Amino acid sequence: MSYRTFEEDKTLNEEIKIIEKKEIPKGTVMIFGFPDVGLVGVIAASHLISELNLEETAYMDSRLLPPIIVLHEGLPHSPIRIFGNNQIILAVSETALREDLIYPIMHALIDWGRSKDVKMMISMSGIPVQERQDLDELKVFAAASSPEMLKTAQDKGLEILKEGYMVGPQAVMLQYCATLGVPALTLLAQCFFNYPDPEAAAKALEQLANLTGVKVDVSKLLEKGEEIRLKARDMMKRTQQELTKMRKTQEYDIPLYIS
Amino acid sequence: MSASNRRRRSIFDLIDEYLENLEAWAEGVRETLMERPSWNCRTCSMEPLRDIMVTGDEVIVTVDLPYAEQNTIQVKPVGKDAIEISAKMRRKISFDDFGITHYRGEFQRFHCQTRIPVPVYMDRMEIRFKRGILEIRLPRKHEYEIPVE
Missing domain, CATH: 1.20.5 (Single alpha-helices involved in coiled-coils or other helix-helix interfaces)
Structure with a gap:
């Protein structure tokens, strides 16, 4: 494996552009839904877009991205797009992210979000749990970028992910926001590791509503669960390959704490 | 450079x-x-997502089978180190259902073959189906044990 220098990383960040299609309101909450275990974030983001009729307001353009476009109604779209209304900005990816692109992509999005004076950043994702099919009630855990945000999550009744590893876009998001002093939270719903999990996405959305007041009806998400699982198979397969490369199973590890 | x-x-x-x-x-x-498509128009079948876990005592294979009709699920050993899984769907799924118009085809079953990485007792296979997930447990065959001195 080769490692990039700081200067090379800086160049990578500069190679990512966010093209705005509409005026972006300031002072909103920025939400991330990226491919990860159970595709929790992507399924939740997709449901938010359809339930709130969110409009595409910006998209990511970069030569670093694989040469992929997503066709919708015959027209090309970037696989990484930003939707929103006057309450939220939602960044979502329709393709699995290559491990080596996670840092520059997340940094570029967070820097852009800061330029829009977002008041908080929230990443929706999952935490894999063994014997998931035997769980009737799924828990949602939270991790935060600061003690104040941790308290906010606790005050809202969220269980805190106290110790452990986090791997993937939400890990980079949390660390970068902590460095910049941006209030940020990651919501992690218990889910399947390798299978799309609409139930977990519904749980993450319930907690998003609890935290931000952005409410959506999740009943359709649950009713269409099987259809979503079938549609999400190929994306899950590609995501599995990337999760293996980024050693996602490290989240099961028990860390050695150095205090 | x-x-x-x-x-x-x-x-x-x-x-x-x-x-x-x-x-x-x-x-x-x-x-x-x-790399290959996860569907096959000729056999009207889709390849399901699956996972294998090897523990000290058993091999656990799980398969995601949304829309599968429980009483049509079949798991058959293929030789000593593979299993074949198939199931009928409760409804036919076409490319149209996914909004795809440049392919034609309908799917009504899942089908896949999975290699089992260690020796197992195929005849002691246990199967259950819950929340659309098929779980197959195969006890491991430990052909001999090396005594610890």
């Missing part, structure tokens, strides 16, 4: 680079060989 830079590199750097390239090439070949 400039010629002067190239001259300064040690033999170890060159070996590292060679091994890295070799690894990347092997990974590329592996991914290319595994």
Whole structure:
């Protein structure tokens, strides 16, 4: 494996552009839904877009991205797009992210979000749990970028992910926001590791509503669960390959704490 | 990279680079060989997502089977080290259902074959189906044990 220098990383960040299609309101909450275990974030983001009729307001353009476009109604779209209304900005990816692109992509999005004076950043994702099919009630855990945000999550009744590893876009998001002093939270719903999990996405959305007041009806998400699982198979397969490369199973590890 | 830079590199750097390239090439070949559509119009079948876990006592295979009709699920051993899984769907799924109009085809079953990485007792297979997930448990066959002295 080769490692990039700081200067090379800086160049990578500069190679990512966010093209705005509409005026972006300031002072909103920025939400991330990226491919990860159970595709929790992507399924939740997709449901938010359809339930709130969110409009595409910006998209990511970069030569670093694989040469992929997503066709919708015959027209090309970037696989990484930003939707929103006057309450939220939602960044979502329709393709699995290559491990080596996670840092520059997340940094570029967070820097852009800061330029829009977002008041908080929230990443929706999952935490894999063994014997998931035997769980009737799924828990949602939270991790935060600061003690104040941790308290906010606790005050809202969220269980805190106290110790452990986090791997993937939400890990980079949390660390970068902590460095910049941006209030940020990651919501992690218990889910399947390798299978799309609409139930977990519904749980993450319930907690998003609890935290931000952005409410959506999740009943359709649950009713269409099987259809979503079938549609999400190929994306899950590609995501599995990337999760293996980024050693996602490290989240099961028990860390050695150095205090 | 400039010629002067190239001259300064040690033999170890060159070996590292060679091994890295070799690894990347092997990974590329592996991914290319595994790349295929997850559906087959000829057999009207879809390949389900699946996972294998090997524990000390057993091999656990799980398969995601949305829309599967429980009483049509079949798991058959194929030789000593593979199983074949099939199931009918409760409804026919077409490309139209996914908004895809450039392919034609309907699917009404899942089908896949999975290799079991360690010896198991196929005849002691246990199967259950819950929340659309098929779980197959195969006790491991420990042919001999080395005594600890």
